[in-house]
Amino acid sequence: MGTQSELQATVQSLVRKGKGLLAADESGPTIAKRFKAIGVESTDDNRRAYRSLLLSSNGLGEHISGVILYAETLGQRADDGTPLPQLAAGQGIVPGIKVDAGKIALAHAPGDEITEGLDGLAKRLEPYKQQGAHFAKWRAVYNVDGVRPSRLAVQANADALACYAAICQEQGIVPIVEPEVLIDGDHSLDRCAEVTETVLHEVFHALHRHAVALEHMLLKPSMVVPGKDHAQQSGPAEVAARTIRVLRRTVPAAVPGIFFLSGGQTPAEATANLDAINRLGPQPWLLSFSYGRALQDPAMQAWKGQAANARATQDALLKRARLNGAASQGKYEPAMEAD
């Protein structure tokens, strides 16, 4: 298959009505933090057990079209010997891979960060592909206050995202471009909207400079929400209106799908907000979810590291997948939480 048709086929299997993505690509330190919260030690085998449990949830493919994995998981196997990427693929879920190497302080820009991992990226993609990955993810983060992110941080992260996306496309891997405007802080909804618009504008400018085919990439943005310490929080209707306004101003219609991150929203908030976004009517792109915590938190709480909780863990994941699947079509009702 040529690279173009390969990219097109992957986009088609990911961008599916009523389906979203499961982000299960927590890095070593992040999964250790999540496990610590439920009193579980982060060993290779605990990570393998937990992630096999998620991917073997029966029927997960009904609402999940792709899963983002961490490099370690690509090489792990379920108890019966099935490689974990194959376990996902067997349910019609396309495996993907987080390829950034995390963030560091951006030099000469106090309080700003830059994502690393471009060196050797093209070479690293080859084995990932052989292990079954068809798409990739790179996350840039933007800290918000009255003056941050700086112009430098906005430009440097846009350039890295675009460089990554171009490298992926050349290797036949669909890039998910993730610019995350952080929810931390006491900034207002207006400030989040202003920063998100600036960030996305710069990202698409850089993608154009790097000749990235917009038809063969996906966007994973944060929603427009006030900082979590801001005095006035916003309901789903307001979040939806502000999010859609910014996206319509900045994201070309050629982009096939926008898959939001949850970024610290509670599972119910992330679902209600996605639902409100999809009730605003037809938009040029499919609008769905690529949640990590908002899909996994209830499952992890149910699991607590115990094999005996397998069924409850999978039920909790399937429930969030089903409710978000409904929200991705504007068909969610808060009463469904009680089912």
Ligand code: 13P
């Ligand atoms: P959250 O939905 O927990 O923000 O995670 C999504 C993700 O992939 C962050 O990179």
